[in-house]
Amino acid sequence: MRSEQMLPAEKQALENLLKHAQGATDQSRCVADFLLAWWNPSECGxxxxxxxxxxxxxxxxxxxxVFRLASRAHSYPGKLGYEKxxxxxxREWRPELGESE
Structure with a gap:
């Protein structure tokens, strides 16, 4: 699946969460943990x-x-064009992992 195959609501929800995850609040941490569990649960938790x-x-x-997207896409977010x-x-929430992801 490519990012252009995402439904508009899925793309908007993912981008909203990516913005939230860049904050410095408890909610930001929760969102980051959620997203990183999709990215790489064995390395990121x-x-x-x-x-x-x-x-x-x-x-x-x-x-x-986004949970529905991850289930439907059968792929990791990098395949959707969200590597960066x-x-x-x-870098913000798992700095000990460095750039290996």
């Missing part, structure tokens, strides 16, 4: 669903859309 209890409803809706954005999240 699994996602504890109870952490979502602390996110706003609009963020949760975007997370649900996820690399930035790794």
């Amino acid at each position: 699994k996602y504890d669903m109870t952490t979502a209890w602390g996110v706003d409803d609009d963020i949760m809706e975007d997370m649900c859309v 954005q996820f690399a930035a999240i790794i």
Whole structure:
């Protein structure tokens, strides 16, 4: 699947979450953990669903859309053209992993 095959709502939800993950709040950390669990769960860690209890409803809706996208796409976000954005999240939230992702 290529990024142009994403539904408009999926693309918007993913881009919203990528922006949230670049913040410095508890919600940003939750979003980053969620996204990185899709990127590489073995290296970046699994996602504890109870952490979502602390996110706003609009963020949760975007997370649900992206979860559906990840399931439907049968691919990692890099295949959708989001390597650079996820690399930035790794630098922010998983600096110990360096540029290996």
